Amino acid sequence: MLKNDILSILKANKGKHISGQELCEMLNVSRTAVWKCINELKSDGYIIESKHKSGYLLMEEPDIIDYMEISPYLKAEFIGRNYLHFESISSTNDYAKEIAPSATDGTAIVAEEQTSGRGRMGRHWVSNKGQGIWLSMILKPNLSPNEAVKLTQVAAVAVVDSIKEIADIRSGIKWPNDIVINSKKVCGILTEMNGEIDRVNFIVIGIGINVNVQNFPEDLCGKATSLSIETGKILDRKPLTASILNNFEKYYRIFLINGFSSIRNLCKEYSLTLNKDVKVIINNNECIGRAVDIDDDGNLIVVFKNGEKKTIASGDVSVRGLLGY
Ligand code: BTX
Numbered sequence: 001m002l003k004n005d006i007l008s009i010l011k012a013n014k015g016k017h018i019s020g021q022e023l024c025e026m027l028n029v030s031r032t033a034v035w036k037c038i039n040e041l042k043s044d045g046y047i048i049e050s051k052h053k054s055g056y057l058l059m060e061e062p063d064i065i066d067y068m069e070i071s072p073y074l075k076a077e078f079i080g081r082n083y084l085h086f087e088s089i090s091s092t093n094d095y096a097k098e099i100a101p102s103a104t105d106g107t108a109i110v111a112e113e114q115t116s117g118r119g120r121m122g123r124h125w126v127s128n129k130g131q132g133i134w135l136s137m138i139l140k141p142n143l144s145p146n147e148a149v150k151l152t153q154v155a156a157v158a159v160v161d162s163i164k165e166i167a168d169i170r171s172g173i174k175w176p177n178d179i180v181i182n183s184k185k186v187c188g189i190l191t192e193m194n195g196e197i198d199r200v201n202f203i204v205i206g207i208g209i210n211v212n213v214q215n216f217p218e219d220l221c222g223k224a225t226s227l228s229i230e231t232g233k234i235l236d237r238k239p240l241t242a243s244i245l246n247n248f249e250k251y252y253r254i255f256l257i258n259g260f261s262s263i264r265n266l267c268k269e270y271s272l273t274l275n276k277d278v279k280v281i282i283n284n285n286e287c288i289g290r291a292v293d294i295d296d297d298g299n300l301i302v303v304f305k306n307g308e309k310k311t312i313a314s315g316d317v318s319v320r321g322l323l324g325y
Contacts, residue, residue, distance in 0.1 A: 019053075079252065100194065145195050184222070
């Protein structure tokens with residue numbers, strides 16, 4: 001796309017004017033075509049100085065996570081290569097499910113804001129404009145549904161690595177789907193599936209990360225945090241978005257080739273649930289036990305006070321740490 005090419009040239013020449021004539025020659029297009037793209041970039045939020053004789057200078061880039069902005073950091077080969085970006089959407093997971101039947105494997109849907117972001121069991125997910133990464137990925141693996149549920153933990157491992165890589169802070173996994181820093185939730189993962197008993201049609205993995213959120217609604221105070229609150233810095237969402245896609249693709253490939261057991265050690269290493277007392281709620285009954293292991297299927301092994309050992313599958317139960325997360 002010509003607009004992308006012009007933007008890449010302006011970015012590569014930061015601090016230096018580049019003339020309309022140079023752009024035309026480099027890209028083999030007309031002056032009018034260049035002028036039209038520059039205007040489009042300006043209305044996308046790029047501040048571009050246009051000076052008679054010296055040409056165009058990129059002064060400021062908008063804080064948006066569209067494909068043009070994240071692609072310089074994107075190394076993944078198929079995750080996020082089809083990338084749909086929205087200013088505002090009800091829920092990236094809902095949209096992903098809508099388009100999944102005809103979408104390509106690895107399609108990513110990203111929004112600056114979600115007006116009806118969802119957590120598990122219909123819970124609401126706060127998704128403030130421009131302050132987080134609200135992302136869904138469409139996957140079409142050749143897997144049975146009981147294998148597919150393990151992808152939540154594959155995604156969780158990828159997110160922990162990306163947070164470390166970009167924000168330089170350690171986070172952990174509250175089994176199976178929350179990423180937590182200092183006992184507060186910084187990210188939630190929602191995996192949804194469409195399929196038959198023995199076959200998956202598609203999977204949607206939704207990831208919501210609080211990046212630069214400064215204030216949460218009252219009911220989340222003390223429970224939620226953001227990377228910015230924890231690091232004391234405003235973080236660039238662009239490399240973080242790409243890093244999540246890169247790391248997810250890496251672990252997803254390992255999972256597809258070698259199975260969950262190859263990810264298990266990292267799940268255990270990053271787990272904040274293991275070796276802690278947990279409250280397991282099964283059919284409204286609360287039982288207290290100790291989480292002792294994560295097995296090769298991604299289940300949590302809990303030993304209860306009466307000595308009974310149970311295998312807890314995600315989705316079956318609600319697991320709470322006794323001391324917050
Ligand atoms: P969950 O059901 O484990 O967590 C939901 C609970 O988390 C809420 O009931 C609330 O207490 C708390 N919460 C709500 N918003 C936030 C927030 N921003 N930060 C921390 N805690 C919060 C977790 O569900 C899965 C969330 C997935 C969100 C992604 S965003 C992209 C995709 N689209 C979509 O609609 N959902 C997913």
